[in-house]
Amino acid sequence: MQGTCTAGNTAVTRKQCRSLAMPQPRLLLTRPQPGAAQFLERLSPALRTGAVISPLIEIVPTGALVDLAAFAGVIFTSANGVAHAPQGGGMPAYCVGPQTTEAAGKAGWQAQMAGLDAKAMIATLSGRTEIGPLLHLAGRHRRGDVAGILNASGLTTEVATVYEQHLLPLTAEAQTLLKGSDPVLVPLFSPRSAQHFAREAGHTQSVIAVSISHAAARALEGLPLYAHDVAAEPTGEAMAKTVEKLFRRTTLP
Structure with missing residues (x-):
């Protein structure tokens, strides 16, 4: 029996798959800068060629004055928190994920990864x-009440909102890319950005979506997608591996 593969929603033989000559997917990155450019550098040259960057969220500092004198350490749940916080001066920082931990270490914090996501960190x-006591240096929009849960456990924790996340529309270039018939790889790095993409995207039939978590994936339910996958873990490295895997699966016979 001949093997089969999937083209859109249709199962065809391997021989037929080879004759379809599917166009090479283009990459659409929607995460804020500089994160989009940094993620692009993780990928192979074939994926970087022709990539379109259209951030769906703009990170803006709140200008909040942060006084660390009353705290024994801080919590970072994203690298954006590190970028808009004071220098660490060797103070302990409990971080979510390897990228945030690395950023905190470079900013002078005594950084340690406390979990791959906020649930694990809690x-x-x-x-x-x-x-304790700890200070969570966070954005205006955050999933879950980290400080509230930790306070309930007995660990005194406060929050300082050091950045805003303003929603942005998809650019005309991004919408044009989505309207085309060629497949478009779209990594989505948070539930909020996935929700906004679902609202913004005029056409999704050619989208190969890559969600960072099942929570982000749920925001795309009901959309007509070409394909969809979820990263093995909520990290930039796992997202890059999933994007590369789907790219190879789409382009190789």
């Missing part, structure tokens, strides 16, 4: 009263 820190 599990790691809950009840550890000896490391």
Whole structure:
């Protein structure tokens, strides 16, 4: 029996697949700068060629004055928090994910990764009263009440909102790319950006979506997509690997 593959929603033989001569996918990056450019550098040259960057979120500092004198350490749930925080001066920082941890270390914090996502970080820190009080340096829009949950566990935690996340429309270039018949790889790095993409995208039939988490993936339910996958873990490295995998799967016979 001949093997089969999928072209759109149709199962065809491997021989037929080879004759379809599917165009090479283009990449559409929607994460804020400089994160979009940094992610692009992780990818192979074939993916970088012709990539379109159309951030759906703009990161803007709030100008909040942060006084660390009353705290024994801080929490970072994103690299944006690090970018808009004071220099660490060797103070402990409990971070979500390897990229945020690396950024905090470079900014002078005594950085340690407390989990791959906020849920894992909360599990790691809950009840550890000896490391507090802590200050969560965060954005205006955040998933879950990290400080509230940690406070309930006995670990005193406050929040300082150091940046805003303003929603942006997809650019005309991005909309034109989506209207075409060629496949478009779209990595989505948060539930909020996935929700906004679902509202903004005029056409999604050619979209190969890559979601950073199942929460982000749920925001795309109901959209007509060419294909959809979820990264193995919520990290930039796992997202890059998934994008590369789907790119190869789409272009190789």
